[in-house]
Amino acid sequence: MNILSLLSTTIWNATIHIPGVEYADGLFKDFLVKVLQTGPIPNHISFVMDGNRTFAKNNSLPLKEGHRRGADALLKVIECCINLGINNMTIYAFSIENFNRSKGEVDTIFELLVSKLAYIAEDNQFCKAKKLRVKIIGNRTLIPPKILRDIEDVERKTNEFTEHTLYVAFPYTSRDDITHSVQTIISKVSKGKILPEQVNEKLIEDNFYYEGEAGKVDILVRTSGHTRLSDYMLWQCHQDSVIELCNTLWPEYQFYSTWWTVFKWSYYKTLQIEDAEVMQTKKIGRSEVQKRYKTPVAKLPHPPQVSVTRE
Amino acid sequence: MADSIDLEGVKNAISESNRITTSLSPNRLVKNQAQEMEKDLYPEYETNGSSNISATSYNNESFFTSFNNLFKALISPASSVATHTTFFKPREKLTYSRLVEFYIYHFVLTMIYLVMTFIRAFQFVSNKTKLKFLSLAYNPAEDPEVINHDINKLAKIPRRVSVILNYKPEQEENGGVEGLCNDVSKISTWCLSSGISYLSVYEYHGVLKKRVPELRRAVFKKFTAYFGTENVPNFVIKIPHLNLSYPGSIDGKLIEDEAYIKELDLSGTKPTYDIEITLLSMVDGRPTIVELTKVMADLAKRGDLKAHNITLKFVDQELQQLVGKEPDLVIMFQPFLNLQGYPPWQIRLSELYWEPDNDSIGYAVFLRALQKYSTCKINVGR
Numbered sequence: 246m247n248i249l250s251l252l253s254t255t256i257w258n259a260t261i262h263i264p265g266v267e268y269a270d271g272l273f274k275d276f277l278v279k280v281l282q283t284g285p286i287p288n289h290i291s292f293v294m295d296g297n298r299t300f301a302k303n304n305s306l307p308l309k310e311g312h313r314r315g316a317d318a319l320l321k322v323i324e325c326c327i328n329l330g331i332n333n334m335t336i337y338a339f340s341i342e343n344f345n346r347s348k349g350e351v352d353t354i355f356e357l358l359v360s361k362l363a364y365i366a367e368d369n370q371f372c373k374a375k376k377l378r379v380k381i382i383g384n385r386t387l388i389p390p391k392i393l394r395d396i397e398d399v400e401r402k403t404n405e406f407t408e409h410t411l412y413v414a415f416p417y418t419s420r421d422d423i424t425h426s427v428q429t430i431i432s433k434v435s436k437g438k439i440l441p442e443q444v445n446e447k448l449i450e451d452n453f454y455y456e457g458e459a460g461k462v463d464i465l466v467r468t469s470g471h472t473r474l475s476d477y478m479l480w481q482c483h484q485d486s487v488i489e490l491c492n493t494l495w496p497e498y499q500f501y502s503t504w505w506t507v508f509k510w511s512y513y514k515t516l517q518i519e520d521a522e523v524m525q526t527k528k529i530g531r532s533e534v535q536k537r538y539k540t541p542v543a544k545l546p547h548p549p550q551v552s553v554t555r556e
Numbered sequence: 557m558a559d560s561i562d563l564e565g566v567k568n569a570i571s572e573s574n575r576i577t578t579s580l581s582p583n584r585l586v587k588n589q590a591q592e593m594e595k596d597l598y599p600e601y602e603t604n605g606s607s608n609i610s611a612t613s614y615n616n617e618s619f620f621t622s623f624n625n626l627f628k629a630l631i632s633p634a635s636s637v638a639t640h641t642t643f644f645k646p647r648e649k650l651t652y653s654r655l656v657e658f659y660i661y662h663f664v665l666t667m668i669y670l671v672m673t674f675i676r677a678f679q680f681v682s683n684k685t686k687l688k689f690l691s692l693a694y695n696p697a698e699d700p701e702v703i704n705h706d707i708n709k710l711a712k713i714p715r716r717v718s719v720i721l722n723y724k725p726e727q728e729e730n731g732g733v734e735g736l737c738n739d740v741s742k743i744s745t746w747c748l749s750s751g752i753s754y755l756s757v758y759e760y761h762g763v764l765k766k767r768v769p770e771l772r773r774a775v776f777k778k779f780t781a782y783f784g785t786e787n788v789p790n791f792v793i794k795i796p797h798l799n800l801s802y803p804g805s806i807d808g809k810l811i812e813d814e815a816y817i818k819e820l821d822l823s824g825t826k827p828t829y830d831i832e833i834t835l836l837s838m839v840d841g842r843p844t845i846v847e848l849t850k851v852m853a854d855l856a857k858r859g860d861l862k863a864h865n866i867t868l869k870f871v872d873q874e875l876q877q878l879v880g881k882e883p884d885l886v887i888m889f890q891p892f893l894n895l896q897g898y899p900p901w902q903i904r905l906s907e908l909y910w911e912p913d914n915d916s917i918g919y920a921v922f923l924r925a926l927q928k929y930s931t932c933k934i935n936v937g938r
Contacts, residue, residue, distance in 0.1 A: 280668070283662040291587060344570065423845065423871065427848075442852035473907050474906075476904045479901065488893050508668070509840075512669050520621075
């Protein structure tokens with residue numbers, strides 16, 4: 246398996262350098278994007294970027310290189326999503342549990358993340374071209390002050406764009422998110438801003454790090470074959486969401502994998518929408534019902550009744 | 557570039573924020589409330605079958621239905637699919653050439669969908685064949701020894717297992733409450749034979765919660781069949797949401813007498829149970845978290861609880877009381893991955909297992925789930 250993948254990578258690397266191939270590949274990708282755009286498109290897609298270290302180990306690269314390749318893959322995936330017209334993307338950049346890793350690695354990840362974000366938010370770079378806003382969701386109190394300043398700078402720079410948003414979960418765990426929401430609600434209640442009776446699902450969602458933006462997660466992608474959620478988006482994807490667990494390692498998860506994931510979603514969604522049409526489960530509004538059924542059943546005209554029984 | 561991080565400092569901050577700083581236990585109040593509600597109205601569960609929630613289920617529709625649906629999507633995309641498309645930019649002026657372009661691309665998409673339908677049909681058949689083969693290869697033969705032999709080959713087993721079951725309409729094979737009880741009893745014997753003594757059963761509508769006597773009898777019957785009349789294991793059925801626990805059998809006797817349970821409670825003797833079956837439903841998911849927040853808000857309004865008292869550890873402790881500990885392995889006996897609103901707090905690190913295109917409760921699936929678990933490495937964040 247390993248030899249096979251190595252071989253395919255080598256062949257791919259060789260062909261991509263033939264003049265014209267890259268151009269043709271680009272055209273083909275554009276075509277695929279246009280094709281997929283004519284079907285249903287999810288609103289929110291979320292990624293757990295898993296497998297950078299395994300990738301480095303498999304290809305006998307230093308650990309840092311694995312993370313760097315992961316960051317490169319991320320840009321390609323984001324670009325693909327934006328081209329498809331997906332409005333909200335979330336990436337799991339750093340878990341609170343990741344603080345348990347070695348200091349060197351934590352430093353590497355932080356540095357990479359900050360420099361990558363700063364790069365795309367730079368004038369006339371990615372964010373501007375794609376109208377992409379960057380927003381950090383996560384426990385900001387755990388971020389060292391200097392890094393926090395840099396990141397908030399990126400947020401401020403991209404704040405004007407509204408079309409697409411990239412949510413960076415950093416440092417994030419879902420349990421922390423829920424606790425944060427509950428805590429915020431409680432502090433609001435003690436200050437008298439809201440009443441205990443007003444607490445409901447919506448309110449809890451509004452007080453997440455998302456601040457009520459983005460809506461539910463349509464697709465959650467977890468790479469590298471693990472079949473658990475690892476404290477990520479527990480609330481957002483435990484109902485009505487599709488969880489896609491694929492065996493690809495994150496640095497290898499690029500345009501075609503993203504396209505395939507969205508394609509599968511769109512395939513099933515189409516079937517579902519058409520099914521709903523057949524089953525007449527498409528909801529019609531109250532006013533529509535009123536309009537359609539104006540006269541009560543009792544008042545409808547009918548021919549004279551003839552019966553053997555007498556009243 | 558970035559400063560090097562004061563890791564120790566951050567770790568301290570995390571552990572500091574995880575301390576429990578209050579002795580209040582709002583979960584009692586939530587449970588009491590739930591019990592009160594239960595008394596007031598006895599809501600009937602919906603019997604409209606296994607149609608649960610409207611996830612984009614990666615379902616296995618019949619081949620022809622898919623075919624038909626795709627054909628419709630091709631002819632009239634404008635009616636339904638097109639409302640979800642991002643092909644046209646907002647406020648774009650619609651021209652004929654754009655429309656023609658749309659239909660050409662959409663035609664290609666539908667063709668790829670069609671290919672996908674064939675792939676799915678092929679996958680479906682091959683998965684079904686595989687499952688058939690597996691169910692022949694692994695047969696529990698209603699014998700704990702056989703199961704035990706299978707399990708002892710594994711390197712490790714989970715401590716807590718949770719299963720997601722679906723209520724099927726009565727007309728279907730193995731459907732209705734009876735079918736569900738039968739499934740639970742089967743699974744609990746497998747668990748018991750493999751040395752797992754915590755089982756939680758999630759069923760969306762909570763049908764089982766209202767049919768505990770039936771369930772108790774079914775489990776007892778199954779236990780007698782597996783372990784013999786002389787050697788029936790002790791079991792207890794719990795509904796954490798209502799703070800109820802129903803002893804099923806003690807010392808080989810089926811407990812059905814409510815008075816006996818009361819007596820047992822009063823005497824304070826705690827019998828040891830071989831297996832604990834917990835019943836969960838949709839109510840234990842988001843609604844419980846909302847309810848807990850509400851009660852905490854009430855306490856906060858009265859000034860008993862401060863915002864800084866709410867820590868992760870505290871919420872965790874409360875939710876453990878209300879719903880239970882997190883399972884190590886969640887087995888879904890359904891054709892695709894769908895958590896159906898399973899309590900979100902509890903699925904943090906649980907291993908998820910399901911067999912594609914499987915819709916029956918088979919021993920092979922259970923065993924394969926355990927096999928998968930035994931090869932998993934659990935590294936929290938590292």
